[in-house]
Amino acid sequence: MADTDRERWDARHAAVSGSAPMPPDGLRGRLELLPPGGRALELACGRGSVAVWLAHQGFTVDGVDVSGAGLAAGAALAERSGVGERVRWVRADLDDGVPASCTGPYDVVVCQRFRDTALYPAMAERLAPGGLLVVSVLSEVGDAGGPYRAPAGELAAAFPGLDVLAHTERDGEATLLARRT
Numbered sequence: 782m783a784d785t786d787r788e789r790w791d792a793r794h795a796a797v798s799g800s801a802p803m804p805p806d807g808l809r810g811r812l813e814l815l816p817p818g819g820r821a822l823e824l825a826c827g828r829g830s831v832a833v834w835l836a837h838q839g840f841t842v843d844g845v846d847v848s849g850a851g852l853a854a855g856a857a858l859a860e861r862s863g864v865g866e867r868v869r870w871v872r873a874d875l876d877d878g879v880p881a882s883c884t885g886p887y888d889v890v891v892c893q894r895f896r897d898t899a900l901y902p903a904m905a906e907r908l909a910p911g912g913l914l915v916v917s918v919l920s921e922v923g924d925a926g927g928p929y930r931a932p933a934g935e936l937a938a939a940f941p942g943l944d945v946l947a948h949t950e951r952d953g954e955a956t957l958l959a960r961r962t
């Protein structure tokens with residue numbers, strides 16, 4: 782990633798005040814699918830709302846993002862809400878792949894509102910047996926389209942080794958829940 786892009790993300794995260802623990806979008810209404818605990822990985826975790834929520838569910842979490850400002854906000858949220866010890870914040874450029882320090886295996890892998898098709902195989906590989914994948918990306922379905930949006934069917938085809946539990950594409954967003962058997 783270019784320095785200017787990273788600085789743009791830092792500025793965006795620094796401009797927001799406060800955040801709260803939140804489940805991943807794809808898991809809302811389906812919380813029963815969440816494994817009972819273990820290790821979790823969130824890629825492009827931004828300000829850490831999902832990573833901290835996972836920590837509150839009992840997971841030990843690795844949160845990865847390129848933005849130091851986003852990670853600092855996540856660390857502050859984790860400390861404030863008493864789960865600072867449960868989250869490891871990893872500053873890394875995902876253009877270079879999933880960091881070597883995040884080998885897993887993970888019981889949950891989450892990536893939402895960030896799309897890099899080159900990362901799809903690594904997301905599946907990092908899952909433990911029984912592990913849950915939760916992915917949301919911008920979609921061309923129900924939207925005018927654009928450079929960052931997934932074409933129809935992308936997520937459904939991206940993880941051939943996993944069991945798809947739920948797949949939706951509408952209103953400009955695609956979501957996939959899948960499990961490694």
Ligand SMILES: C[S@@+](CC[C@H](N)C(=O)[O-])C[C@H]1O[C@@H](n2cnc3c(N)ncnc32)[C@H](O)[C@@H]1O
Pocket residue numbers: 782790791824825826827828845846847848851873874875876892893894895
């Ligand atoms: C739209 S935000 C989504 C943040 C979070 N997943 C959420 O749902 O709130 C996209 C995130 O991706 C991060 N990001 C963008 N490009 C990246 C890259 N190449 N490597 C790591 N993180 C990146 C940004 O810093 C930002 O936090």
